Amino acid sequence: MGSLALSRAEVLDQPAPSIAGEVARIAREDLAPLAAGIDDGSVYPAEVLRKFGAVGAWGSHVLHEGPADLRCAIQAMAAIGEVCGATAFMAWCQNTLVWYAANSTNLKLAKRFGDTFSTGRVLGGTGLSNPMKSFFGIEKLKLKGKKVEGGYIVRGALPWVSNLGPDHYFGTIFEREEDEGTVMFLADCSDPAITLTPCKPFMAMDGTGTYGVQFRDVFVSDELILADPAAPFVKKIRAGFILLQAGMALGVIRDCINIMDEVGSPLGHINRYLPQQPVHFRDVAAELEAETMVLARDPYNEDETYWRKVIALRLSAGEASVAAAHAAMLHCGARGYLRSHRAQRRLREAYFVAIVTPATKQLRKMLADY
Numbered sequence: 618m619g620s621l622a623l624s625r626a627e628v629l630d631q632p633a634p635s636i637a638g639e640v641a642r643i644a645r646e647d648l649a650p651l652a653a654g655i656d657d658g659s660v661y662p663a664e665v666l667r668k669f670g671a672v673g674a675w676g677s678h679v680l681h682e683g684p685a686d687l688r689c690a691i692q693a694m695a696a697i698g699e700v701c702g703a704t705a706f707m708a709w710c711q712n713t714l715v716w717y718a719a720n721s722t723n724l725k726l727a728k729r730f731g732d733t734f735s736t737g738r739v740l741g742g743t744g745l746s747n748p749m750k751s752f753f754g755i756e757k758l759k760l761k762g763k764k765v766e767g768g769y770i771v772r773g774a775l776p777w778v779s780n781l782g783p784d785h786y787f788g789t790i791f792e793r794e795e796d797e798g799t800v801m802f803l804a805d806c807s808d809p810a811i812t813l814t815p816c817k818p819f820m821a822m823d824g825t826g827t828y829g830v831q832f833r834d835v836f837v838s839d840e841l842i843l844a845d846p847a848a849p850f851v852k853k854i855r856a857g858f859i860l861l862q863a864g865m866a867l868g869v870i871r872d873c874i875n876i877m878d879e880v881g882s883p884l885g886h887i888n889r890y891l892p893q894q895p896v897h898f899r900d901v902a903a904e905l906e907a908e909t910m911v912l913a914r915d916p917y918n919e920d921e922t923y924w925r926k927v928i929a930l931r932l933s934a935g936e937a938s939v940a941a942a943h944a945a946m947l948h949c950g951a952r953g954y955l956r957s958h959r960a961q962r963r964l965r966e967a968y969f970v971a972i973v974t975p976a977t978k979q980l981r982k983m984l985a986d987y
C-alpha cells in the first residue's frame with residue numbers, strides 16, 4: 618500500500634479526471650464486493666479508504682498556492698457513492714477532516730497532520746453537526762472547555778461521529794466555560810479520556826464507524842487547536858463543508874438512474890406510465906453537477922449570494938437523492954423490494970443525504986431566516 622501513495626506534489630500534478638477515474642476503478646473492484654457488508658454494519662472499509670487516499674482522493678482539494686478547488690474531491694466522492702453511499706459519506710468525513718487541517722492557521726498542526734490525513738494514512742472525520750446547529754440557533758453546544766496551562770480541559774458528549782476508530786481523529790468545537798467563546802480542535806480517539814460507544818443500529822450507514830463520543834475531562838493541548846476563536850474559521854470552511862456533500866448525492870442519484878435503466882428492458886412497457894423517468898433524473902443530475910462544479914471552484918467566496926446558492930444547492934441535493942431513490946423503487950417493483958437488491962439500500966442511503974447536518978429542515982430554516 619505504502620508504495621502506491623502519491624506525494625503531495627504528485628497529487629497536485631494529477632489531472633482531476635485521473636484521480637476520479639482511479640477512484641472509480643477502486644470503487645468497482647474493491648468496494649463493490651464490500652457494499653452489502655458495509656450496509657449491514659459487518660464491515661468498516663478501512664483498507665479501501667486508505668487505498669482511495671493513496672491515489673489522491675483525499676488530497677485534491679488542498680492547494681498550497683492559489684484558491685482551493687473542490688471539484689475533483691466531489692467527483693471522486695460521486696464515483697464512490699455510485700457504488701456505496703455509506704462509503705461516500707465516510708469519504709466526506711475524511712475530506713472534511715483534511716479541509717479543517719488545511720485551513721487551520723495553527724501551522725504546527727497543519728504540518729503534523731496535513732499529509733497524514735490527506736494521504737489517508739490516518740483516518741477520521743468531523744463532529745460539527747451540533748456546532749452547525751448551534752450556530753444557527755437550533756441547539757446548544759454539547760462540549761465545554763476550560764482554559765488551563767498549555768491547552769483546555771474538555772468535557773461533554775456528542776451523540777454521533779462517523780469514520781472513527783481507536784486511532785482516528787476528528788474536528789469539533791467546544792464552548793469556553795469562561796466567556797462562551799468557541800474553539801475548534803482535533804480530538805484524538807486514542808486519548809484514554811475519550812470513549813467511543815457504538816450506536817444503536819441505524820437503518821443504513823452502520824458500517825461507517827459511527828460512535829457516540831464522550832469527553833471525560835480531556836486535555837486538549839494547544840497543538841491540537843484548529844482555530845481559537847472558532848467562528849471566523851467556521852465561516853471560512855462552511856461552504857466547503859456543505860459543497861463536499863454534493864458528492865454523496867451525485868453518486869446515489871447516478872446509481873438510481875442506473876437501476877431504472879436496468880429494469881427498462883423487462884418493465885419499460887409498464888414503467889412508462891410512471892411520472893418520473895430516468896431522463897428526468899439525468900437532467901436533474903446534470904443540473905446539480907453543473908451548479909456544484911461552478912460553486913466548488915470558489916469555496917472561499919464571502920459573498921452572501923454565494924452562500925445562499927450553496928445552501929439552496931445542498932437542499933436540492935438531498936431532495937433529488939430521495940426523489941431518485943423513490944423513483945428507482947417504483948421502477949423496480951418487487952425486484953427492488955428484495956433485501957438483496959440495491960434499490961432499497963439506495964432509498965435508505967438517500968434519506969441520510971437529506972438528514973445529515975445540515976438536514977433538510979435546517980436548510981429550510983436557513984433559507985427562511987435570510
Ligand SMILES: Cc1cc2nc3c(=O)[nH]c(=O)nc-3n(C[C@H](O)[C@H](O)[C@H](O)COP(=O)(O)OP(=O)(O)OC[C@H]3O[C@@H](n4cnc5c(N)ncnc54)[C@H](O)[C@@H]3O)c2cc1C
Pocket residue numbers: 710742743744745746747750756776777778779780819821822827972973974976979
Ligand atoms: C448514521 C449517522 C451518522 C452521523 N454521523 C455524524 C458525524 O460524523 N458527525 C456529526 O457531527 N454528526 C453526525 N450525525 C448527526 C447528523 O449529522 C444529524 O445531526 C442528525 O442526523 C440529526 O440532525 P437533525 O438536524 O435532523 O436534528 P434532530 O434529529 O431534529 O435533533 C437532533 C438532537 O436531538 C437529540 N436526539 C435525537 N435523537 C437522538 C438519539 N437517538 N440519541 C441521542 N440524541 C438524540 C440530540 O440532542 C440531537 O442533537 C450522524 C447521524 C447519523 C444518523
